[in-house]
Amino acid sequence: MQYALTILTYLFDMFILTTFLMNTLHHFKKRYAPLYLCVLVGCECCLYGCEVLNSHFPTIQSEITATLISLGTTFILCLFFTSSLKAKLYVVLLFQILASLGEAIFTFLFTKLNPDFYAENDTAFLYSVMNIGSKVVLFILCLLMSLLFRKQTPAHSLEYKFLILSTPIISIIIYVCLPLQHLFLIDNILFYELLIFCLVLLNIINYILIQKEYASTTLKYTNAQMEDQIRFQKEKYEQLSESYRQSRRIIHDLKKQYFCINEYVDNKEYDKLKTFTSEAVRDIESTYSKYNTGNLVIDSFLTNYDTLAAKNHIQFVAKLGVTYNRIPVNDYDLCVILGNMLDNCLKACIANPSSENFIHIAIATTENDKFTIHCENTTAEGTSLEHIHASRQNSLYHGYGLTNIRNTAEKYHGFFTYSVETLFYMDLMIPIIEKSKRIMH
Structure with a gap:
């Protein structure tokens, strides 16, 4: 002993x-x-x-x-x-x-x-x-x-x-x-009652401490998720800023180009004018936004992910029927929705070894006053909802964007669903409630 x-x-x-x-x-x-x-x-x-x-x-x-x-x-x-x-x-x-x-x-x-x-x-x-x-x-x-x-x-x-x-x-x-x-x-029971009281008190205190530690760990986990989401949103805003800067640069360069065109016309230097305009067109084509709905978030995200998809040999098709001034979501929340949707699509396609990967997205403001986004993409064979849910539980960030999309949709009284069959499908619908944006009254 x-x-x-x-x-x-x-x-x-x-x-x-x-x-x-x-x-x-x-x-x-x-x-x-x-x-x-x-x-x-x-x-x-x-x-x-x-x-x-x-x-x-x-x-x-x-x-x-x-x-x-x-x-x-x-x-x-x-x-x-x-x-x-x-x-x-x-x-x-x-x-x-x-x-x-x-x-x-x-x-x-x-x-x-x-x-x-x-x-x-x-x-x-x-x-x-x-x-x-x-x-x-x-x-x-x-x-x-x-x-x-x-x-x-x-x-x-x-x-x-x-x-x-x-x-x-x-x-x-x-x-x-x-x-x-x-x-x-004289009273042996009293001794053991005091001893049992101390032991019970120890168990209660340890339970409280464990609960406090659990609450602290949960808070740290939530903060880590929020930091990841903030980082993700920062990346998306940087993409928007870059798109805006490119638009400003094109406008600034156009002034100079028009001045040069006038000079060539006044001097009747048509050969030089033809060469100059050809170079100007190539320059505009390399920097312009492929999608022009009038909404900066939609146009810049689709253009950016179209480029990323092309680099990774992924077919990217966008079908648009959007009236920009009828979109019922502010730019920040639209970044959350589109950024997370397209990011999930791109990652799923990159992770899929198939040579026929594709991303199809359709965005519309409908005549019955709804803002809809339908997205479908190829995914790795064997992917299921159970697999996605398990991944979300076992990883800090993977799948967390889907929750953000749903929360944002519900904020505007809409809904968001996703499913897996041979492809991965995402559907979002948000009603257009503001009277000035509605067609049906």
Whole structure:
């Protein structure tokens, strides 16, 4: 029993020391993690040897030697972090102070509550009990230091600090009070009621902490998704900006071209004029928007993805019946819809090894006051809705755009559906509600 208690004590000490260093120093050198573990075990063996000698030969010299070895081993472990030398020395001294304070606090509590315990047990067992008890108090003190001074993570609430400290505090209460059972002989039930109460309280606190950690993890996951979507939207707006800049450049160049044409006509230099106009036409064809509905979002996205599809040997066909001033969706939300739709289509086709990939999209504002988008594309063989749903659960971003499309459609009282047969189909319908944009009244 004594050996098991000793092993448990030193494993706990390794955990406490590593946790304390991780929380107070900056940037652990992960590439040296195996070496760190070996050094940590070696340091604990040195400390165990010193404590065994100290228990058999309790002198001032042995106490000083054990303290210096403890300081030295802690400093060696600090070398696995990138913090400054000053910070490392500060952490070494702080940990030694906390260790001494933990031992003093536990010794004081134990001697006050159990004055007969020393006389009733052998020295080795007593030393083991005092050692693990002091480690529990040290753990509480290290938690306090970490929660109060840690700068690597956002500040925790007072409630969280209280909850996380409650577990070791209640543990030390149980540990200190267990030998006091003889004081409750008159009413032994009371002792066990107090013990059960402490254990139940520990379970409740741990449950609350787990729930808070779950909520925090969920929030981080959601934020990561939002950051990905913001990045995606930024890319789409950059595409719009580039399309706008190209349009402005064409307009600016046209002024110069008209001036040159007039010069050639006035000078009757028709051969030069013919060469010039041929070059101007080629330049316009290389930069103009292939699609011209009057809506910048639709025109730029279709032009951009048409180009991307051509580079990847994907057939791209767009059928348009859009009256630009009847579209019931603002430009931002239209970016969400079209950007995610076309992006999913392109990725699905690129992932499909077939040489006959295609993307077909139809956008229209209908006579019965509806804004519709129908999209279909080839996809890898064996793709199913179950496969898509599983991918959405197992990946941070894949498939998340489909949810954004649906949410945007529902925002405008419309709907969005998708299905997989031999092809992947997407359909969106949004009613045109604004009276000025309606045909049917």
